[in-house]
Amino acid sequence: MTKVTSNETQNDAMKMAKSTQKPGQTKEQTKLIALGIEKGISEYKKQHKSKARDRDRARKQVIKAKARANSDHIDTEQLIETNPKAHYLPWGLLVLSWIGFINVYFFQ
Structure with a gap:
């Protein structure tokens, strides 16, 4: 199967061949x-x-990687921002457990 080249390429090739043509x-x-x-x-x-x-494939991969990194960063920030009172739960449970221990040992 022969691949057909464009007329422009054929013309350029012929011009180059004629410009380097030797006598005879x-x-x-x-x-x-x-x-x-x-x-x-x-x-x-x-x-x-x-x-x-x-190059285009590599550029697109870099763009996708940056987008993924930004979306992961935004998701983490959104989780923290959506529930700002979430850090009170462990501290509240700790205080309740200490109150329970103090109540058991000192007020029996």
């Missing part, structure tokens, strides 16, 4: 050189697209 070089040789240049351009574009996709 046939048209067929120039076309072969143009095909080689065309393959090189296509390969370069393919690699460039791949690198751009990888």
